[in-house]
Amino acid sequence: MILTEKPSNIYTAPLRGNRRMIVFILAIVSFLVLSFFTFSRSSLNLGGPSCGRTIRTLSEAVALSSSTSNSHGGQAKFINLNDLDATANAKDEQEHVLILTPLKNAEAYLPKYFELIDRLSYPKDLITVAFLVSDTDDKTVEILKRKADEFLNRQNPSQRYHEIAIYEKDFNFQLPEDKRHTFELQPLRRSFMARSRNYLLTAALREYHSWVLWLDVDVVNYPESILEDLQSVNVDVVVPNCLLQTEDNSFWGYDKNNWQETDKSIEMQKDLDPDYVLLEGYFEFLTSRYLMVDMPTHNDRLEKVPLDGVGATFTLVKAQVHREGANFPPYVFQHQVETEGFAKMAKAMGFGVYGLPGYLIHHIKNS
Known part of the structure; x- marks a missing residue:
């Protein structure tokens, strides 16, 4: 997520012309690189004891994200014991x-x-x-x-x-x-x-x-x-x-x-x-x-x-x-x-x- 407002407690000097553009591009690149490594460690590399395998494609990562998005919530389990x-x-x-x-x-x-x-x-x-x-x-x-x-x-x-x-x-x-x-x-x-x-x-x-x-x-x-x-x-x-x-x-x-x-x-x-x-x-x-x-x-x-x-x-x-x-x-x-x-x-x-x-x-x- 890209912040649209700067926190009030952070001071930034004004930027002008090409310098402003270069810093802006570098900020975006840095954010993307940081996001990639964070996501790859927490979501893509699941070869540890909790899962037993590594996700290798982006489509797998998206599927996992969808399936685990409710890891702290979810639907109630319904079992009709009348049928047993x-x-x-x-x-x-x-x-x-x-x-x-x-x-x-x-x-x-x-x-x-x-x-x-x-x-x-x-x-x-x-x-x-x-x-x-x-x-x-x-x-x-x-x-x-x-x-x-x-x-x-x-x-x-x-x-x-x-x-x-x-x-x-x-x-x-x-x-x-x-x-x-x-x-x-x-x-x-x-x-x-x-x-x-x-x-x-x-x-x-x-x-x-x-x-x-x-x-x-x-x-x-x-x-x-x-x-x-x-x-x-x-x-x-x-x-x-x-x-x-x-x-x-x-x-x-x-x-x-x-x-x-x-x-x-x-x-x-x-x-x-x-x-x-x-x-x-x-x-x-x-x-x-x-x-x-x-x-x-x-x-x-x-x-x-x-x-x-x-x-x-x-x-x-x-x-x-x-x-x-x-x-x-x-x-x-x-x-x-x-x-x-x-x-x-x-x-x-x-x-x-x-x-x-x-x-x-x-x-x-x-x-």
């Missing part, structure tokens, strides 16, 4: 799935984890995978970064995932591996797990996600079509039947957090202290609930049964359930915490929670 749905035909309807996995010292399990995810028949460009790594001292983060780079930059666009996110949040909670499943430490351990899941959920859930899958890193066998199969059941929360992987393929239940209340278990809870946490699969306190791992498995694998508690080895949730406020309580909610507390909360809000006793997946045997 989770249906039985999710694949055909191009519905996005968010896979969430909390991790701690998981390097030994990650190769199989990524192998199984990559076998899924659901379109990869509709899949987001997000991790929360906590209190870890192995190579978990290093492996995640390497696999994310591989999955996001494949030559074939159809084989690239929509997004992979790695979050890190330490809770400074250390528990010896041999004490991980002891009865006395479960309420505290599960409370920290609930906090971890809530951090991951709130960090990763986007407005376009229709489904949320909670997947354990050490699940070692499930069908390629499992997402489409579970979506076809078309319920708010659904879990398959997770068994323990054994060398002789014998039937051993693993995820005992999938269960139904019984008349006996409901009656027993009437006399419990409100802050008492019930745990499944421990002889120290028998709950008298009906575990899904004890239900018949010979029926159709998509035949569903209502559940009152769920684990999270492989739990598919319509994103609406989480958006409306059902999360993982780190506190005691109806005698439960974490995943079973989530199921209780979802049911209290009117959502349906179901299991598929005949749909079998397998979990590795932990130390």
Whole structure:
């Protein structure tokens, strides 16, 4: 911009004849040169970390100027959440799935984890995978970064995932591996797990996600079509039947957090202290609930049964359930915490929670 008025606090001597013209021309040339270098540094040379490339033509500079002129302002983002749905035909309807996995010292399990995810028949460009790594001292983060780079930059666009996110949040909670499943430490351990899941959920859930899958890193066998199969059941929360992987393929239940209340278990809870946490699969306190791992498995694998508690080895949730406020309580909610507390909360809000006793997946045997 050329000033048409001189500031009143600047004194200039009068110029006459050719001298006036020469000084005027020099002033214009100086202004143009100064403007060129200023513009080229601030707008044309964008090869730094903020952009990653250099603009080489004037037309590019003009386009950039137009696109960045509102860098301190702009239009509101409008998203109609009424149009977001989770249906039985999710694949055909191009519905996005968010896979969430909390991790701690998981390097030994990650190769199989990524192998199984990559076998899924659901379109990869509709899949987001997000991790929360906590209190870890192995190579978990290093492996995640390497696999994310591989999955996001494949030559074939159809084989690239929509997004992979790695979050890190330490809770400074250390528990010896041999004490991980002891009865006395479960309420505290599960409370920290609930906090971890809530951090991951709130960090990763986007407005376009229709489904949320909670997947354990050490699940070692499930069908390629499992997402489409579970979506076809078309319920708010659904879990398959997770068994323990054994060398002789014998039937051993693993995820005992999938269960139904019984008349006996409901009656027993009437006399419990409100802050008492019930745990499944421990002889120290028998709950008298009906575990899904004890239900018949010979029926159709998509035949569903209502559940009152769920684990999270492989739990598919319509994103609406989480958006409306059902999360993982780190506190005691109806005698439960974490995943079973989530199921209780979802049911209290009117959502349906179901299991598929005949749909079998397998979990590795932990130390």
